[in-house]
Amino acid sequence: MALGKGEFAKRSDNGTIPSGKIPTKMEREEVRSEDSGPADFERAIVSAGYGKFNYLLLLAVLPASFSSIFSSSAMSYVLPSAECDLQLTMFDKGLLNSMAFVGMICTVFFWGYVTDMFGRKKIMFYGYLLTGLLSVATCFSHRSWLLITFKFFDGMIISGPYAALMSYLAEIHNEAHRSRSYMWLGVFFSLGNISLPCIAWLIIPQKWYITFLSETKIEINSWRVFLAICSLPEFLACIALFAFPESPRFLILKGRHDEALSVFKKIYSLNTGKDPDTYPIKSLENEYSVESCGERIQDKLKNCWKRIKPLFLRSNIFRLILISMVQLGATIGSNSLRLWLPQLFAMIESYKSTLMKDDSQVSGLQPTFCYMLGQEKSHYNSTQYINEMMHNSTTICVPAELNSRVFINSIVIAVTSVIGYTIAGSLITVVGKRKLMAICFVVAAACCASLYWAEDTNGILGLSSVFVAMTSIGGATVINVIVDNFPTYLRTMAVSTTMMMGRIGAVIGNLLFPVLFNLSCLGPFVMIGSASLVSALLVVILPRKPTQGDKPKDIV
Secondary structure, three states: OOOOOHHHHOOOOOOOOOOOOOOOHHHHHHHHHOOOOOEOHHHHHHHOOOOHHHHHHHHHHHHHHHHHHHHHHOHHHHHHHHHHHOOOOHHHHHHHHHHHHHHHHHOHHHHHHHHHHHOHHHHHHHHHHHHHHHHHHHOOOOOHHHHHHHHHHHHHHHHHHHHHHHHHHHHOOOHHHHHHHHHHHHHHHHHHHHHHHHHHHHHOOOOEEEEOOOOOEEEEOHHHHHHHHHOHHHHHHHHHHHOOOOOHHHHHHOOOHHHHHHHHHHHHHHHHOOOHHHOOOOOEOOOOOOOOOOOOHHHHHHHHHHHHHHHHOHHHHHHHHHHHHHHHHHHHHHHHHHHHHHHHHHHHHHHHHHOHHHOHHHOOOOOOHHHHHHHHHHHHHHHHHHHHHOOOOOOOOOOOOOOHHHHHHHHHHHHHHHHHHHHHHHHHHHHOHHHHHHHHHHHHHHHHHHHHHOOOHHHHHHHHHHHHHHHHHHHHHHHHHHHHHOOHHHHHHHHHHHHHHHHHHHHHHHHHHHHHHHHOOHHHHHHHHHHHHHHHHHHHHOOOOOOOOOOOOOOO
């Protein structure tokens, strides 16, 4: 690569810039990349460049990110339609919304160990393949317990390839492009949240029939077709990621330097279009550690304890507990109400189309959100009671109505969250992380309280959209707070612990929601609003970012 014309483009015999000239940043990086001697990972990946390989990887990550969203959220659109087919109670619906998170919690540490042992590529390939097969299996569930079981195993397995994908993105990019890759991942997650209700809108309201030779029509439940379509991103991710090499960082840590160097050459050749043999790095530094990569489980557990032991020091454990409780409160709100909103909107539409015209108490008035939900719930319970008393087994179950309004509302909520993230990204440097989180949780609590008395349908949608956006932004900002409060060598474990608490919050919220709702419509809103307020309070008492003198030193 020429640096310019004349003397500026000349190099001395040892590859340095001629004296008297001030090299640019690009020239300094090029000189370092051509220095003789073994290179560390960062210099090797910088020398491989950034280009076609990275763009293709982002394209492969798109279905992988969609699969994570579909796995945890698709069931919320299925519940109203599958209510009669599977004889679902409100608590069954809570179980279905939370089972994926329960599976994730059970395997949170297992997948980290397996990924470090077998590599990122194998876990991504087989993980997405098995998850896709489980998603297809859910389509054939004819009992509620069978569907609940499949969703549990789906959550257990999907957390493995997701964790491997996070590590792979960090280990295939240099430091300058690592943050950008995660930014794109966030964009893909937002697109997944928007596309899911769009797909549900196209599929679930439909009815398909197959006619055989006997001219007998067999109805295919649309929600089963919807679940089958939601499994496609998992198979696409499996195929797409199989085409990529193993993480070179993983290979280096395992002592497989020749394989790692071969991966760097492939990336270099694809990015630059040059022959792989022209890759400037000829050898890699030995970062292999027998202690860290030993095969004995006892050694791994011992070394793992050495790494996380400082997390339980008095100053660190207090911060970790506070931050984890903030995440717990955030997800109790966001992941419970968000997943229940399609069901609640369906109940409102069902009330308006069947009960509202005969309801004398609301003649000429606009009923409140909770009044409509309460009337629809009472109607459903009374119908069930009459059928049980009369032993009427032939009564036709009528599922909640899923008209266009239900799906449009879900799309609006997803788009509002994307807009909220965009605005928050600009405000976080101006307002500050702590203030932004506190404001988000206070606004979310106010929206939740207002929902109880909301009357206009558009007002209900607006309050729901703002609530989901605020709790999601507050929960996402927790990761930034962890970076400020923990040294580098403890951040991964702190993030893992906080994410696990978030998933526990999702389980608690989704299981308590139907229980409290059956007692009173006010119950779920008290739970969610209180969780948001407690999170805001914990943010206020959270210790401030340590100063440079107080900040713990990173340990190599």
